[in-house]
Amino acid sequence: MFTTGFKFFFGLGMALAGAAVFYGYTTGGNHMGPLSMGWKGGIGEHLGYSLLLGLGVTAMTVALFLVFFRDADPAAQAHYMGVEQIPANSLVTASFWPVVGAFGVGAMAIGLVLHTAVFVTGLVVCAVVAIEWLMDSWADRATGDPEANRVLRNRVMAPIEIPALGAALVAVGVLATSRILLATSKLGAVVVAGVVSVLILAVAVLFVSNRRINRNILAGSVLILAVAVLAGGVVATVTGERDFVHHDDDHVGVESEEGN
Amino acid sequence: MTMTDSPPVADTALAAASPRVVGLFDALTTTDHKRIGRLWLRSGVLALLAATIVGVVLTVENSNSSADDIFGGVNNYFQYFSAYRFGLVLLVVAPLFVGLATVVVPMQVGATNIAFPRAAHGAVWLFMIGAGITVVSVAAGGGWGALDGVSSGERDAIALTLVGTALVIVSLLAASICIATTVVSLRTAGMNLLRVPLFAWSMLVATSVWLLTLPVALGNLALIYLDLRGGPGEYGTAGGSGAIYAQLGWLVEQPQVYAFAIPVLGVLGQIAPVAAGRRHAQHMVAVALIGLFGLLAVGGWSQPFFQGGNYDENFVFIVFGLFAVLPVLGSIGAATDTIAKRSADDDGGASASTGPGAGTAGAGISRLLSVHGLGAIGAALLLLAGTVAGLARVIQPWDLGGRTTTTAVMNLVLYGAVVAAIAGIWFWAPKISGRHLPAAMGRLVLLDLVAGAVLLGAADFVSGFLEAPAFGYQVAGSTAPLMAVPSDQNLIEVMNVVGAAGAVLIVLGVLGVVAALAKAARSDEPVEDNPYGGQTLEWATSSPPPSGNFSEPPERVVSEAPLLDTVRENGEEA
Secondary structure, three states: OOOHHHHHHHHHHHHHHHHHHHHHHHOOOOOOOOOOOOOOOOOOOHHHHHHHHHHHHHHHHHHHHHHHOOOOOHHHHHHHHOOOOOEOOOOOOOOOHHHHHHHHHHHHHHHHHOOHHHHHHHHHHHHHHHHHHHHHHHHHOOOOOHHHHHHHHHHHHHHHHHHHHHHHHHHHHHHHHHHHHHHOOHHHHHHHHHHHHHHHHHHHHHHHHOOOOOHHHHHHHHHHHHHHHHHHHHHHHHHOOOOOOOOOHHHHHHHHHHHO | OHHHOOOOEOOHHHHHOOOOOOOHHHHHHOOOHHHHHHHHHHHHHHHHHHHHHHHHHHHHHHHOOOOOOOOOOHHHHHHHHHHHHHHHHHHHHHHHHHHHHHHHHHHHOOOOOOOOHHHHHHHHHHHHHHHHHHHHHHHOOOOOOOOOOOOHHHHHHHHHHHHHHHHHHHHHHHHHHHHHHHHHHOOOOOOOHHHOOHHHHHHHHHHHHHHHHHHHHHHHHHHHHHHHHHOOOHHHOOOOOHHHHHHHHHHHOOOHHHHOOHHHHHHHHHHHHHHHOOOOOOHHHHHHHHHHHHHHOOOOOOOHHHHOOOHHHOHHHHHHHHHOHHHHHHHHHHHHHHHHHHHHHHHHOOOOOOOOOOOOHHHHHHHHOOHHHHHHHHHHHHHHHHHHHHHHHOOHHHOOOOEHHHHHHHHHHHHHHHHHHHHHHHHHHHHHOOOOOOHHHHHHHHHHHHHHHHHHHHHHHHHHHOOOEOOOHHHHOOOOOOOOOOOOHHHHHHHHHHHHHHHHHHHHHHHHHHHHHHHHHOOOOOOOOOOOOOOOHHHHOOOOOOOOOOOOOOOOOOOOOHHHHHHHHHHHHO
16 A cells, blocks of 8 residues: 655655754744644744754655555555566666757747747747656656556646647737737738637537548548638737827727727 | 576577667667667768858958958857857767767667666666757857857847757766676677777767767866856857857867867778778777777866866977877778788788688778778778867977967868768668768768868968967957957968868868768668678678677677688688
C-alpha cells in the first residue's frame, strides 16, 4: 500500500516540518506560532522557518503523488498491469517537446535582438515545454507499460492541457478577428462578422448532420479556417486600424439615450 | 523516484517491438540515438560543403593581391574570413564528431540508448536553429564584426550572429553532456573506464574539454553582446567591431583548436587494431595519451585580447604549444606498434592475431589500405602536421604569431579532424545507416581530402615564414593597412595559388562524400553484422542495429576488446 518512495519522502517531509517547528521555537517563536504557521503566535526567524517548512510540505506532496500513482513500487505496478514481474521500459517515448523547446529558445534569441514580443513568446513556449517535458519524463518511468504510462500522463495533464490550449486558441482567434474588424470599414466589419459567423455555423451544421465525415476533412477544414483568421489578423495588424471619428462625451451621451 | 526501489527486470523484447516511424514525424519526435546522430551528421556534412566553398572563394581572392575582385570590400571579406573559421570549428567539425559519437558511443559501451535522449534530440534541433540564424545573419550583413563601420541594420545582423553562435555553442554543450554521461554512467557490466573503447574514451575527453572551455566562449559572447547593444557604440565604428573577432579568435587557434581534434586519436586507436586484425598493442598508453592531449587542448584560459602585451611570450602558451606534439606522436607510435606486431605475427606465423578477419599478410595490408585505415592514418598525420606547425608558431625567434602560420595550424588540425570523421562515417556506416559506403570512392575521396589539406596547410605554413599576415593583406589596401607589408609578395602569391588548389581539391573531396552518401542511400545490399572484424560491442549487434541496440544484453566485459574475448572463448571450447 505505502510505497518505498512514499515512506522516504513522507519521512523526509515530517522531519523537515519537525525541524521547522524546532527552529521556530529556538529563534524566538512563542505560543502556538511555529505549530500554527504564525496563526496563534510568532514563528521566530522567518526565512529559515519558511524554508524548512516549505521543503517539508514539498516532500510530503511528492510523497502523496508517489502513493497516488504507485510510483517506485514494482509490486504495485505489476499488480496494476496484471503481470508477475514488470518489464523495464528502456525506451524514452517519442516527443515533440524537445523540438518545440528548441524553437522556443530560438525565438527567445531572435526576440532578444529584434522584438520583445518575440522574446516573450519564446519564453512562454519554453515554460510550457519545461512543464510538459517534466511530466513526460515522470510518466515514462511510472510503470513498465508504455500504454499505461501514456494513460497516466494524460490523466494528469489532459485536464490542464485541453482548457489551456482551448483558451489560447480562443484568445488568438478573438484577437485576430478583432484586428480584422478594426482594420476594415464599418460596413466591411459587418460583412466580415456576418460571413465568418455564417461560415462557422455552416461548417458546424455540416459536421453535426453528417457523423461519418472523414476526420482528415474535419481537421483540414478547421485548419484552413484557423489559418485564414490568423493570416487575416496578421495582415490587418500590419495594415493598421481604420480612421475613427471620435465624438465628444455629450454627443455620446445623447446617442446612448437615443439608443435606450 | 524509482531509484528508491530495486530496478525492474530488463525486457529487451519491448525495445525491439517498438513501432518504427519514419519521415518528418520521426525527425521531429525521435529519441533513438542513431536517428539523432544521423541528424547531426547530415547537418555537419551540409555545413562542410558550405564552409569549404567559402574557403575556396577566400583562397582565390587571396591568390590575386592586386584587387578586391570577389568580395569588393573589406567588410565582406572579413565577414566570410571569420565565417569560414568559426563555421569550420562550430558548424562542421564539432557536429560531425558529436553525430558520430551519438550513434556509436552508446553501442560501444553496451547501452540501449544515449543518456538524456530528449535533451540530445533537443540539442540537434537547437544546433540547426542556431546554425540557421548564424548563416542568415551573416548573409544579411552580420558576422563576427566588421572593419569598416556598420549600418544600424548590420549591427542588428551582427547581434543575430552572436546569438546564433551562442545557440550553437549551447547545443554542443547539451550534446556533450549527453555523450559524456553515456560513457560515465551507462557502461555495461565489467566495462571500467580503462576498458572503454578508444573512440568513446576520446569523446569523453573531448566533451569534457568542451564543457570546460565553451562556456568561456559563451561569456565572451555575452560581453560582446552587451557592449554591442548597450555599450559606448565602439563596435559600430570603423575598425571597432574587428574586436569582436579578436575576442573570440582563441576558439580557432591553438591550444583550443586541438580540443576539436581529440577524437582523431580515438578514431586512430579504434581503427588501427581492426586494420591490424589484433588487439591494440598499447591500449593503456593510448588511453593516457588521449587524456594528455585533452589536457593540452584546454584553451579557455588563452585570451590574447584580454591578456594583451606580447602574448606569444606567455610561458604556459609556449609550453602547451611545445608539448601538444607528443601525445599525437605517441598515439601514432602506438598504432604503428599494433600494426607492426601484426606484421611480425604474419611473418613468424604466430597466432597472436585473433578475431574475425585474421588471415595472411596480404589480407592485413588490404585491411590497412581500407578506406577507414587510410583515413585514420591520413587524419593522424594531418593532426601531427598541425601540432608541428603549432610548435613552430611558439618558437620565439621565428616570430610567427599573427601570420598565416596560425591559419596553417587551424586548417591542418581541423581538416585532420574532418578526414577522421569521414573515415569514421565509412567505418561505422553499417551501424549508422545499415549500408556500406562505396569503398573505391571512399579511398579516392579521403586521399583527395588529405592532399588538399596538405597543400592548403603547407602554403599557409610557408607564407607564415615569408611574413604573410593571417588576415588577407591585399584587402587591407582598400582601407587602413592592417599588418606590415610582406617581404616577399611574389612568393606569397605563388603560395596562395597553391593554397587555392588545395581548397579546390577539398571541395571536390567533399562533393565526393556527398555523392557517396547519396549512392549508398539507394543501395539495398544486405550488410554483415561485423564486416571488418571489429573488436568492440557495436559490432556485436546487427547492421543496422535494432531499436534498443542489442537483442539481448551484452555479456560481462573483461577487456577492451570484448569480441576478441568471445572469439577466444569459442576457440577454446572448440
